[in-house]
Amino acid sequence: MTNRDEKVLIKGNYAIAQAAVNAGCQCYFGYPITPQTEIGEYLSGKMQELGRGYVCAESELAAINMVMGAVATGVKAMTSSSSCAVALMQEALSYAASDELPVVLVNVMRTGPGLGYIYPAQGDYNQAVYGGGNGDYNLIVLAPSTVQECVDLTYRAFYLAQKYRNPVILLADGLLGQMMEPASFGEYPYPEVDVSSWALTGAKGRDARMIYSVATDEKKQIQHICDLHRKFEVIAENETTYEEFEVDDADIVLVAFGSMTRNIKAAMKVLRAKGIKAGCFRPVTLNPFPHKQIHALAEKGKEFAVVEMNMGQMFKDVKYAVEGLSNVSLINRACGEWLSVEEIVSSVENVLRGGKQLAASL
Amino acid sequence: MQQVFSIPKSMKKDFRYTFCPGCDHGIAIRLVAEVLDELGLRENTISSTSVGCSVFLYDFLDIDCVEAPHGRALASATGVKRARPDKFVFTYSGDGDFASIGLAESMHSALRGENISAICINNTTYGMTGGQLGPTTLMGQVTTTSPTGRNKEYYGYPIKIAEHIALCDGTAFSARVALDSVAHINEAKKAIKKAFQTQLDGKGFGFVEILSSCPTNWHMTPEEAHERVRNEMIPIFPLGVFKEVN
Amino acid sequence: MGKIVIDQNRCKSCYICTTTCPKGLIKKSDKTNRLGDYMVEFVDEKNECIGCAMCAKRCPDMAITEVWR
Numbered sequence: 001m002t003n004r005d006e007k008v009l010i011k012g013n014y015a016i017a018q019a020a021v022n023a024g025c026q027c028y029f030g031y032p033i034t035p036q037t038e039i040g041e042y043l044s045g046k047m048q049e050l051g052r053g054y055v056c057a058e059s060e061l062a063a064i065n066m067v068m069g070a071v072a073t074g075v076k077a078m079t080s081s082s083s084c085a086v087a088l089m090q091e092a093l094s095y096a097a098s099d100e101l102p103v104v105l106v107n108v109m110r111t112g113p114g115l116g117y118i119y120p121a122q123g124d125y126n127q128a129v130y131g132g133g134n135g136d137y138n139l140i141v142l143a144p145s146t147v148q149e150c151v152d153l154t155y156r157a158f159y160l161a162q163k164y165r166n167p168v169i170l171l172a173d174g175l176l177g178q179m180m181e182p183a184s185f186g187e188y189p190y191p192e193v194d195v196s197s198w199a200l201t202g203a204k205g206r207d208a209r210m211i212y213s214v215a216t217d218e219k220k221q222i223q224h225i226c227d228l229h230r231k232f233e234v235i236a237e238n239e240t241t242y243e244e245f246e247v248d249d250a251d252i253v254l255v256a257f258g259s260m261t262r263n264i265k266a267a268m269k270v271l272r273a274k275g276i277k278a279g280c281f282r283p284v285t286l287n288p289f290p291h292k293q294i295h296a297l298a299e300k301g302k303e304f305a306v307v308e309m310n311m312g313q314m315f316k317d318v319k320y321a322v323e324g325l326s327n328v329s330l331i332n333r334a335c336g337e338w339l340s341v342e343e344i345v346s347s348v349e350n351v352l353r354g355g356k357q358l359a360a361s362l
Numbered sequence: 363m364q365q366v367f368s369i370p371k372s373m374k375k376d377f378r379y380t381f382c383p384g385c386d387h388g389i390a391i392r393l394v395a396e397v398l399d400e401l402g403l404r405e406n407t408i409s410s411t412s413v414g415c416s417v418f419l420y421d422f423l424d425i426d427c428v429e430a431p432h433g434r435a436l437a438s439a440t441g442v443k444r445a446r447p448d449k450f451v452f453t454y455s456g457d458g459d460f461a462s463i464g465l466a467e468s469m470h471s472a473l474r475g476e477n478i479s480a481i482c483i484n485n486t487t488y489g490m491t492g493g494q495l496g497p498t499t500l501m502g503q504v505t506t507t508s509p510t511g512r513n514k515e516y517y518g519y520p521i522k523i524a525e526h527i528a529l530c531d532g533t534a535f536s537a538r539v540a541l542d543s544v545a546h547i548n549e550a551k552k553a554i555k556k557a558f559q560t561q562l563d564g565k566g567f568g569f570v571e572i573l574s575s576c577p578t579n580w581h582m583t584p585e586e587a588h589e590r591v592r593n594e595m596i597p598i599f600p601l602g603v604f605k606e607v608n
Numbered sequence: 609m610g611k612i613v614i615d616q617n618r619c620k621s622c623y624i625c626t627t628t629c630p631k632g633l634i635k636k637s638d639k640t641n642r643l644g645d646y647m648v649e650f651v652d653e654k655n656e657c658i659g660c661a662m663c664a665k666r667c668p669d670m671a672i673t674e675v676w677r
Contacts, residue, residue, distance in 0.1 A: 027445050053444035055493060057437070058470040065434035065467070069410055069441025072428035095431050200426040200442070203447055204405035208374070212411070212421045213431035363610065367664040369673035379669050384622035388668035544628070544662045584622040584668070
């Protein structure tokens with residue numbers, strides 16, 4: 001890729017990997033799992049070619065802890081994995097959030113619970129947004145919906161991680177990871193974050209630095225947890241992002257994230273041709289979640305239908321944002337084939353006929 | 363008169379150990395500090411800390427530290443070293459952290475020949491939680507979770523850590539030492555220095571297992587505890603260098 | 609001829625030093641510390657200390673902070 005502005009046809013997994021390289025990711029640690037394995041495969045050669053760090057870790061547990069060690073020294077580093085293996089990393093994510101370590105984790109979602117299979121799904125919304133680790137903490141969660149966004153949000157993940165000293169999850173899915181689409185890389189668009197005030201480099205000419213989460217003093221522990229939450233309020237204020245399509249005149253707003261948004265745009269055209277004014281609202285940051293923006297739409301009297309490939313995980317966040325001001329329905333499938341344009345259209349028609357929450361269909 | 367003993371410069375100012383009376387952790391940390399001083403490493407060192415009694419290393423050593431969850435010190439240290447190969451990187455763990463919950467990370471770091479140094483305190487029990495059966499608990503040893511003593515039917519056998527690490531191709535140095543006498547303490551310091559020098563020479567993984575007493579959880583006086591190290595532990599966990607790559 | 613310095617604030621009264629000193633110069637005293645343990649004291653009226661530093665090497669708490677010879 002000599003000209004980074006040129007559009008290239010590229011698979012989502014490779015796009016994430018190359019974007020990480022462009023973002024200055026100095027170390028990659030990973031363990032294979034479908035459907036994200038191409039990220040590690042691509043970087044194994046690339047990182048060695050560039051003289052950067054690469055380890056085929058013995059487990060995902062080891063991989064995420066290697067990332068924690070690397071980023072503690074002030075460099076950018078990441079790991080990538082999928083659903084059931086990301087479950088293995090939850091302990092480390094809790095530590096990383098408490099330690100304020102700028103870990104970047106890519107989750108190319110597959111199906112769960114348990115081993116599940118490699119069908120596409122969005123069942124890790126709760127795992128990413130609410131976390132599977134212990135204690136009160138928040139991760140920044142970014143959800144791309146195109147291969148171009150796999151590039152853009154990978155860049156943003158590295159930037160936000162260091163800017164706020166907070167772990168970031170790029171929540172992609174098997175469809176995006178395995179799909180080829182045109183994308184351009186451009187240059188890494190963010191400034192380099194100054195990490196010199198906290199990075200571990202050896203205690204030369206300064207006091208020793210300790211990055212740890214244990215506090216044997218109760219007041220300090222309370223203070224620390226409150227500080228983390230205040231930090232996340234700042235993140236929510238500054239970094240909440242979302243996309244709206246034809247929401248202004250819409251009677252019903254379809255809320256979706258990631259790949260699910262793709263068929264919704266097509267379904268909207270069909271619905272509008274039938275005289276149903278449908279719009280789409282797509283959170284780009286799942287955490288911080290655009291509660292305020294959704295609430296504002298509810299205040300304008302819009303009805304909502306949440307469309308997702310799980311049993312209604314983001315659905316709860318939308319209901320929480322709407323606060324009972326209007327009707328919120330769920331259009332979903334547990335996993336497998338993405339809801340088609342036809343299914344979305346007929347489901348929306350059903351909702352508007354007075355059907356309430358739709359059961360997940362086969 | 364000439365001063366022949368002083369507090370190592372790598373110790374934090376005004377530190378006071380929080381270990382139980384007679385605990386050998388204090389000696390092991392002092393030896394690490396002395397070696398850091400002698401090799402001039404303090405200002406270039408990053409340590410990945412463990413969980414257990416060993417966790418409080420960062421309260422005593424005046425060096426940069428990053429914590430790792432229980433058992434992940436060697437994975438964290440791998441990340442530190444791969445990110446900053448010019449830094450001196452070491453871990454300091456107990457036997458539970460290194461050889462039970464963290465056995466995979468420890469063994470694979472040795473197999474990969476990570477150019478880091480690892481120290482493991484073997485006191486045959488989980489000290490911080492009050493003396494439970496661990497990976498190195500001796501056969502017959504009574505702990506709070508082996509009330510009639512370790513037997514093979516319920517618990518299986520203890521691991522000989524230094525020998526296992528020595529079997530890994532990436533290991534450049536593996537030794538077992540003890541702290542029950544001045545002579546053994548002197549040997550222990552030599553081994554730590556060799557393990558650290560191994561990293562400075564870029565030879566690969568350096569490992570020292572330190573047999574240590576835990577008077578509190580063994581329900582012994584410090585002297586009795588050292589006698590146990592001598593009479594019960596060393597016969598099962600022999601001292602010596604098990605691998606040294608020249 | 610030698611001497612040692614004991615930091616009573618660091619000493620936890622494990623008494624390892626009392627059996628380590630080859631000259632028997634470190635003894636349990638009848639004074640107690642804040643925890644009520646009998647403190648150790650260095651008594652060398654005949655200048656017998658040889659500054660071997662064995663006490664300091666075995667002290668688990670670095671309570672013997674200096675050894676001179």
